[in-house]
Amino acid sequence: MANSMRTFASDNYAGVLPEIMSALAEEAQSHRHARAYGQDNVTNEARLLIHEIFNSSPDDPLPGVHFVFNGTGANILSIIACTHSYHAVICSDISHIICDESSSPETVTGVRLISIPTDENGKINVDIIEEKLDRIGDMHAAQPKMITIAQPTEYGTVYTIDELKQISNLAKKYNLYFHVDGARLFNAASSLNCTLRDITTAVGVDILSLGGTKAGLMYGEAVIIFNQSLLKSDDGQDNSLKYRHKQVMQLASKQRFIAIQFLTLLKNDFWKKSSEHSNGMAQLLKKRLESLPKKNDKPLIRITRPVEINAIFLEIPRDWYEPLSELFPFYMWRTKTSEVRLMCSFDTTENDIDRFINKINELIQN
Incomplete structure (x- = not known):
């Protein structure tokens, strides 16, 4: 007998969008074989669509796109892309990475999370962030290297485009990376009645954890790297994050089944x-x-x-x-x-x- 429980607990409790399930079934029932670990045509098509949606011009460099299993994995991979173990990540004191991902961000990445208080609507502002940047260059202190915000916030409020620009400008002033935890980014874009580009690349976001599960996918999130410098390793190799993708155990072998879901969600703004x-x-x-x-x-x-x-x-x-x-x-x-x-x-x-x-x-x- 089917479980008829309905909830207001979380959009994680919901099932799967019928269109997503149909896309998964069609891919599974095609009986096609495809190259594993993201080397398949479906994953490549999804990457190209992400490029089209988030970049302002076809001539812009391709972003790095890494599909992962879950939101914690997306945030950890984002932190690893931006930091070394002596770095610190500035976040809000109610952020998901510090309140709801156990100790995994610090344990896996080695960084220190520096939390700062939010206002009554769950947002952090540039003045409070800047107060935490007074020891840059001090060898005795963990060095801030990334600012992360949730868009929308954990209180369900949305950073305006102007607020995003202020944080982005502050990050650039201090040579920090700007990361957005976008587990519900689609809801934020709908709330602001804007495009996904308007609240990411257009305001200077360097790296994005793009949520899919809460939007109706069966599973899967995406890490999207817009800042091209993050695609280089210390020794100059291209796309060094692919090694870290594997290292943190977020590399799916049949990656096309994550990619097909994002492809369906993003085509024609279906999200x-x-x-x-x-x-x-x-x-x-x-x-x-x-x-x-x-x-x-x-x-x-x-x-x-x-x-x-x-x-x-x-x-x-x-x-x-x-x-x-x-x-x-x-x-x-x-x-x-x-x-x-x-x-x-x-x-x-x-x-x-x-x-x-x-x-x-x-x-x-x-």
Whole structure:
């Protein structure tokens, strides 16, 4: 019997876009053999499409594209591409690499993660970043070499194009690399109503972890290197990252099955279908939450962060959490204030939202 569970826990909980599944099935059922480890035609076609989408001119150098299994692997490979073990990576104190990837970034890469506080919307600004750069050249300190941000942030807020340019300019001023953890980059682009190029190459991003799983892929992410200097090793060899790709155990043998998913997602901006839907469902859910009845003229819930992508953060009565999460599992974000996170996905429906709101109304009546 099929499991009918629906959730607001994470877009990782959702299944696979039907179009992605069809592309995988077609490739698998073709009975074609293909060269392994990314030497196949499908992977090459995906790389060329990424070049077309992210670069402003066909004459621009090809970016380095490395498909990996998961987001942690994408971030680790990105760090390795930019740093040596005596370097440091500047990140926010709520960033995925420091809060949700265990100790793997530091253990595998050898770098130090330097976290800095975010504002109330989960963003880091250039003034606070610059405060952490006063020991560049000091042999007694880990040397900052990379700034990483999540776009969108862990609070579901989106850096504007101007904010991205400010961070990029700061990175260039101090000879640092600018990395974007784009696990939900498609949602950010839909929120800003812009192209993927507008929030990456056009603002000076050096390297990108491009998420696929949260956008409806079965699995797979991509590391895209725009800064050509990162494609050279210390001894001048071309594309040295291919050796590190293997070293960190993220090189898939049948890589075409990751590439075919990105090819499907990126062709004709198909990614907009899932990102616009999940963003739209979050806006609908927000509207329904805001229309809930009040008690003694006071709202029973409080939305705590701007709703800009497919995430809603809100504070709820503590005794609501168990009965609501039994119906639709979701995460408690901050126990002290009973702040929770609700995530919509490409397959979230209005019926899901109706059932969730109906359950809240039951709790209010009781």
